[in-house]
Structures are given as C-alpha cells and as structure tokens.
Amino acid sequence: MGRLSDFFVRELSRHQVWRFFLFATFLFVLPLILADYPYIDDNWRSLAAGLAWSEQGRLFAQLFYNALTFSHAAPNVFPLPLLIATLAMASALTSLAFHYCPRPTIGSCLVVLPLWYNPFFLQNLSYQYDGPATTLSLVAVIYAITFRHPWRSVQWLVPAFLIALALGLYQISLNVFLGLCCLELLRAANDKTSPLPWRDLLAWKAAQVILGGFIYSISAYPFMGSNRTLLLDWAGDPLLQIEINIGRVLEKVVLLFHGGWLWVFGGLLLFALVGAVQLGGRVAARQDSAPKKLLIGLMCLLAVPMVMLLVSGVALFFRDFNEGARTLMGFAVLLVLLFYLSHLALASIHERLPLLLIIPLLAMLSLSFAYGRVLTMQKTFASTALASLSYDIASRQALREARLIYLSVSYSDHWLTAAAGSFKQMPVLHYLLNIDFYMLAENLPKAGITNVVAERERRNATRVGYQGYPALVDSQYYRIYLIGDYGFIVMKEPPPIKTLHW
Known part of the structure; x- marks a missing residue:
C-alpha cells in the first residue's frame, strides 16, 4: 500500500x-x-x-x-x-x-x-x-x-x-x-x-x-x-x-x-x-x-x-x-x-493534494463517455431513418426511376428523442452533437439510392411550393411528392417528446 x-x-x-x-x-x-x-x-x-x-x-x-x-x-x-x-x-x-x-x-x-x-x-x-x-x-x-x-x-x-x-x-x-x-x-x-x-x-x-x-x-x-x-x-x-x-x-x-x-x-x-x-x-x-x-x-x-x-x-x-x-x-x-x-x-x-485535479478530469472523461452514448443513439436513429427512407423510395417504381429527388433542408433540435434526457441533464451534449437534420442526401447511396440530392439552389422551395399536391408517401417524419420526373422529400417537424412515468 x-x-x-x-x-x-x-x-x-x-x-x-x-x-x-x-x-x-x-x-x-x-x-x-x-x-x-x-x-x-x-x-x-x-x-x-x-x-x-x-x-x-x-x-x-x-x-x-x-x-x-x-x-x-x-x-x-x-x-x-x-x-x-x-x-x-x-x-x-x-x-x-x-x-x-x-x-x-x-x-x-x-x-x-x-x-x-x-x-x-x-x-x-x-x-x-x-x-x-x-x-x-x-x-x-x-x-x-x-x-x-x-x-x-x-x-x-x-x-x-x-x-x-x-x-x-x-x-x-x-x-x-x-x-x-x-x-x-x-x-x-x-x-x-x-x-x-x-x-x-x-x-x-x-x-x-x-x-x-x-x-x-x-x-x-x-x-x-x-x-x-x-x-x-x-x-x-x-x-x-x-x-x-x-x-x-x-x-x-x-x-x-x-x-x-x-x-x-x-x-x-x-x-x-x-x-x-x-x-x-x-x-x-x-x-x-x-x-x-x-x-x-x-x-x-x-x-x-x-x-x-x-x-x-x-x-x-x-x-x-x-x-x-x-x-x-x-x-x-x-x-x-x-x-x-x-x-x-x-x-x-x-x-498529495494536486491529485485532486483528477476530479475535474474525471468529469471531462464522464462527458466523453456520455457523448459516446449519444453518438451511438444518433447512429441507431440515422440507420433507422436511412432504412425507412430508402425502402419508401426503392419500393415505388416511380420514385426509383425519378430523374432527381430533392431532399429539403429542415432543421430541428428534436430529432434525437432517445437522448432527450441526456440533453436535459448535460445541455452541452446537444451543442457538441450539432446534428439538427433528419437525413443527409449523401447517406442514401449507402442503401443503393443514387438519385437523391440536397436541395440547395432551390432554397427549400418544397416546404411551401408543393403542399397542395397529394403526397405519394406520408411518413411520420416526412412526405414524398412526385411531380413529373422529379420527387421532393419534405421533412415534418418532429413530434413533441412525451414525458413518460414508469
């Protein structure tokens, strides 16, 4: 000892x-x-x-x-x-x-x-x-x-x-x-x-x-x-x-x-x-x-x-x-x-007292592990989102063969509901994660979908320009419209988090 x-x-x-x-x-x-x-x-x-x-x-x-x-x-x-x-x-x-x-x-x-x-x-x-x-x-x-x-x-x-x-x-x-x-x-x-x-x-x-x-x-x-x-x-x-x-x-x-x-x-x-x-x-x-x-x-x-x-x-x-x-x-x-x-x-x-400095270092290490878990939750959510979106496109011939599908840019602080408790207790985690989107167009090729592009030059026109048309797909997080040879993926605002009492 x-x-x-x-x-x-x-x-x-x-x-x-x-x-x-x-x-x-x-x-x-x-x-x-x-x-x-x-x-x-x-x-x-x-x-x-x-x-x-x-x-x-x-x-x-x-x-x-x-x-x-x-x-x-x-x-x-x-x-x-x-x-x-x-x-x-x-x-x-x-x-x-x-x-x-x-x-x-x-x-x-x-x-x-x-x-x-x-x-x-x-x-x-x-x-x-x-x-x-x-x-x-x-x-x-x-x-x-x-x-x-x-x-x-x-x-x-x-x-x-x-x-x-x-x-x-x-x-x-x-x-x-x-x-x-x-x-x-x-x-x-x-x-x-x-x-x-x-x-x-x-x-x-x-x-x-x-x-x-x-x-x-x-x-x-x-x-x-x-x-x-x-x-x-x-x-x-x-x-x-x-x-x-x-x-x-x-x-x-x-x-x-x-x-x-x-x-x-x-x-x-x-x-x-x-x-x-x-x-x-x-x-x-x-x-x-x-x-x-x-x-x-x-x-x-x-x-x-x-x-x-x-x-x-x-x-x-x-x-x-x-x-x-x-x-x-x-x-x-x-x-x-x-x-x-x-x-x-x-x-x-x-x-021996300088060893007390290990306490704030442990706090920072704890934050690293908490952030690692948030990244794991985000990875799970992203994988689920990719599977859902790619299935909706791949299972419909009209969307598969569309010339281009524009993915609208939609930001929200509430996509990752699985980490809501961690974000509340450690607000800096949300700032570190810095992900306020549902899906990036670059993710779709991982599932074999190659005709989806991010809507940049259109300045998010799909959120207001195509709401009067019937949606080909109406999912929990998005709607997909098809007009001629072009598709439009419009994000919905994530549903509010319900407080659960166990």
Missing part, C-alpha cells in the same frame, strides 16, 4: 509519463471509436474518398491522408488515423510535462492533460477524417513550444515550420500556441530566482509566428478559396461584431457548467484564485527593480484575459464566424491555466 501511495508523488521516468498519457489519451477517445459514427462531412468524404482540404487552406491534412492511404484520395481507414494521432498526442503531452516540470509526478502530469480532455474538442474528434488532422495540428503547436536547441538558427526555424504545419492542418490551432505562450510568461514569472527571459518569450515567439505564417502563406495558403479569407467588414462596426461573436461563444461555453459541473469547476476556480495570489507574491519577491516587477505583474494580469479571448481567438475576426464547438480549441489552454494555478495552491499545502 505504501509503495502504491508513493507512486502518486514520486518522480516519474520519461517512459512512465508516456505510458500514463498513452492510457489517458486513449481512454478519452475510446467512446468515439466504439460508436464508429460517420459524422456530417464524413459521409460524403467516405462516399467519394474525397479530399477538398486544400481549398480550405489545409493542404497538409490532404497530404496526410494521401500518405496514410498510399493513394491520391482519402479512402476511409478509420480508426487508424485517430490511433496514430492519439499516439502522437501522448508523446507531445509527455514533452510538455517535462517542459513544465523537469521532474514530473502524476500530479504535475494532470496539469497538461486538459489540452486533450477539452470537452469542446470532442466535436473535433467526432469527425473520422478531420479529427486526426486537428489532433496532429495540436501536436505540432505543442512541440513548437517545447522544442529546444542550442543553435539559434535551429531554435528559430524548427518551431516556425511546426507552426506552419499546424496552420496547414487546422488554422484554429494558432489559438492554442498563443495561449501556451501566455502560460510561458506566467511560468517564468513564477520563478522568483531567475530573470524573466523577455527575449525568448516575446521576440523569439513573435518571430516564430511571423516566419511560420510566411511559410504557410507560400505553401498551403495559395490553395485556399477566397470565401475562406474574408475578414470582418471594417467599413461597418467591427468592434460591435467582435462583441457579438464573443457573446455567442460565451452562450455556448456556459452550457458546460450545469449541475455537478458547476461545483467541480467552482472549486477549481477557487484554488486557481489562491494560486494566482501566490504567483503575485512570488512576482513581488523577485530580485528585480520595482518598475520591472510592476511590469511583470501587469503582463501576468494581461495574460489571463488574453487566454480567455483565445478560446475562440482568430475565428472572431472572420466574416463567416463559426460558433461551433470545434473552433473552441483555445478553451483547452484556459483549462490548463486553471489547473496550473490550482496546482500551485494545492502543492503548497501538501504534496
């Missing part, structure tokens, strides 16, 4: 730290692997072995799948890409743990784990194609922070290439790099015996970002479509637009803090505040002049709102603002900041 107890506080070898992170990272993605649900874009990508990343400025994601599948396309080889990315993440977190603490313990390893246990990152990982690419992007920015070399040119160039690689895999990961730079400042300020390495923290990091951006601009950026690069309308009121975008992000983030999560993260925030006070005391005790200590304290204060702003970060400045959970990669750095400050407070009381 004593040896087991000592394990949690003793120094770990690099191999032990790597095994810990390998187990922890794999455990977080296990529910998604078991669910094996093709998520939104995965449907058309697997159908056509499609790429289409280069026009999104993500050329390296495309090259990754070309190399992995030994082809010029992207055949579906899930979960192999995710397993490779998880392995890479375990190594990256190991590097970061030793970067933060040269003699790490289990408690100090817990501090960096939220980079992977970010609840909003579950939506990124839901994509069987995009999930591994965004993970490798995160791995690249972590190594850009931890890389060290005695030669200045190498120390400057390698992180810049890693930043360019990260941008070419998923541009939003830049928020994580900038957030980790803010943490570097706090860590350096916490060491009251060493002078603050201003050049490394400011000049070097800025130079690496600029050079990395330049490398990205001449490699992957030229392939990007023009609609992906439109910034806010500066002729209008950009500050108001940014304020509105921040408000929309905040509305989504607060969905996470419901029920027990409120107490868990309330406690985490309390310990983080104590740690922040201790950090302030160490800044005051530094062997520097009063103006320099004041400057360091001011920089540390500014680092906190900067990390908060980077939750959505660069996405705030684009005209086509995406408030989806997949863009909130910066929330992971905010969690690491809270964990780091809490670790300072807990470790100052007793060496």
Whole structure:
C-alpha cells in the first residue's frame, strides 16, 4: 500500500509519463471509436474518398491522408488515423510535462492533460477524417513550444515550420500556441530566482509566428478559396461584431457548467484564485527593480484575459464566424491555466493534494463517455431513418426511376428523442452533437439510392411550393411528392417528446 501511495508523488521516468498519457489519451477517445459514427462531412468524404482540404487552406491534412492511404484520395481507414494521432498526442503531452516540470509526478502530469480532455474538442474528434488532422495540428503547436536547441538558427526555424504545419492542418490551432505562450510568461514569472527571459518569450515567439505564417502563406495558403479569407467588414462596426461573436461563444461555453459541473469547476476556480495570489507574491519577491516587477505583474494580469479571448481567438475576426464547438480549441489552454494555478495552491499545502485535479478530469472523461452514448443513439436513429427512407423510395417504381429527388433542408433540435434526457441533464451534449437534420442526401447511396440530392439552389422551395399536391408517401417524419420526373422529400417537424412515468 505504501509503495502504491508513493507512486502518486514520486518522480516519474520519461517512459512512465508516456505510458500514463498513452492510457489517458486513449481512454478519452475510446467512446468515439466504439460508436464508429460517420459524422456530417464524413459521409460524403467516405462516399467519394474525397479530399477538398486544400481549398480550405489545409493542404497538409490532404497530404496526410494521401500518405496514410498510399493513394491520391482519402479512402476511409478509420480508426487508424485517430490511433496514430492519439499516439502522437501522448508523446507531445509527455514533452510538455517535462517542459513544465523537469521532474514530473502524476500530479504535475494532470496539469497538461486538459489540452486533450477539452470537452469542446470532442466535436473535433467526432469527425473520422478531420479529427486526426486537428489532433496532429495540436501536436505540432505543442512541440513548437517545447522544442529546444542550442543553435539559434535551429531554435528559430524548427518551431516556425511546426507552426506552419499546424496552420496547414487546422488554422484554429494558432489559438492554442498563443495561449501556451501566455502560460510561458506566467511560468517564468513564477520563478522568483531567475530573470524573466523577455527575449525568448516575446521576440523569439513573435518571430516564430511571423516566419511560420510566411511559410504557410507560400505553401498551403495559395490553395485556399477566397470565401475562406474574408475578414470582418471594417467599413461597418467591427468592434460591435467582435462583441457579438464573443457573446455567442460565451452562450455556448456556459452550457458546460450545469449541475455537478458547476461545483467541480467552482472549486477549481477557487484554488486557481489562491494560486494566482501566490504567483503575485512570488512576482513581488523577485530580485528585480520595482518598475520591472510592476511590469511583470501587469503582463501576468494581461495574460489571463488574453487566454480567455483565445478560446475562440482568430475565428472572431472572420466574416463567416463559426460558433461551433470545434473552433473552441483555445478553451483547452484556459483549462490548463486553471489547473496550473490550482496546482500551485494545492502543492503548497501538501504534496498529495494536486491529485485532486483528477476530479475535474474525471468529469471531462464522464462527458466523453456520455457523448459516446449519444453518438451511438444518433447512429441507431440515422440507420433507422436511412432504412425507412430508402425502402419508401426503392419500393415505388416511380420514385426509383425519378430523374432527381430533392431532399429539403429542415432543421430541428428534436430529432434525437432517445437522448432527450441526456440533453436535459448535460445541455452541452446537444451543442457538441450539432446534428439538427433528419437525413443527409449523401447517406442514401449507402442503401443503393443514387438519385437523391440536397436541395440547395432551390432554397427549400418544397416546404411551401408543393403542399397542395397529394403526397405519394406520408411518413411520420416526412412526405414524398412526385411531380413529373422529379420527387421532393419534405421533412415534418418532429413530434413533441412525451414525458413518460414508469
């Protein structure tokens, strides 16, 4: 018992730290692997072995799948890409743990784990194609922070290439790099015996970002479509637009803090505040002049709102603002900041108390498993919907032989009634799932139906234009009309959920 107890506080070898992170990272993605649900874009990508990343400025994601599948396309080889990315993440977190603490313990390893246990990152990982690419992007920015070399040119160039690689895999990961730079400042300020390495923290990091951006601009950026690069309308009121975008992000983030999560993260925030006070005391005790200590304290204060702003970060400045959970990669750095400050407070009381950080991590792991079950329910519902719709089409000769059948775009928050209880208790699950449609046209070829297309250019005309005609099929969730050689699938509003008392 004593040896087991000592394990949690003793120094770990690099191999032990790597095994810990390998187990922890794999455990977080296990529910998604078991669910094996093709998520939104995965449907058309697997159908056509499609790429289409280069026009999104993500050329390296495309090259990754070309190399992995030994082809010029992207055949579906899930979960192999995710397993490779998880392995890479375990190594990256190991590097970061030793970067933060040269003699790490289990408690100090817990501090960096939220980079992977970010609840909003579950939506990124839901994509069987995009999930591994965004993970490798995160791995690249972590190594850009931890890389060290005695030669200045190498120390400057390698992180810049890693930043360019990260941008070419998923541009939003830049928020994580900038957030980790803010943490570097706090860590350096916490060491009251060493002078603050201003050049490394400011000049070097800025130079690496600029050079990395330049490398990205001449490699992957030229392939990007023009609609992906439109910034806010500066002729209008950009500050108001940014304020509105921040408000929309905040509305989504607060969905996470419901029920027990409120107490868990309330406690985490309390310990983080104590740690922040201790950090302030160490800044005051530094062997520097009063103006320099004041400057360091001011920089540390500014680092906190900067990390908060980077939750959505660069996405705030684009005209086509995406408030989806997949863009909130910066929330992971905010969690690491809270964990780091809490670790300072807990470790100052007793060496074993940092192990309390496992409680919020268990809450995030529980959310992952709950989300995995929701994906399984969605998979069951999607399979049933596909079977019903494909039968109605295949069993009627007129629909089978129709030139085209338009599937109307119809959104609702109530399609997945099986998960209504989970959505009520954990509202963030619905935000993570982000599926508010009955069926995608790309699903029908799985059942051999190839004449159904999504109604895009018609702007959902079937919902109002053909209601006067008799329906050829009138199902619980949809009606199918046939006019000449063309069919129209019109979705109904899902029936209300009835409260059952057992």
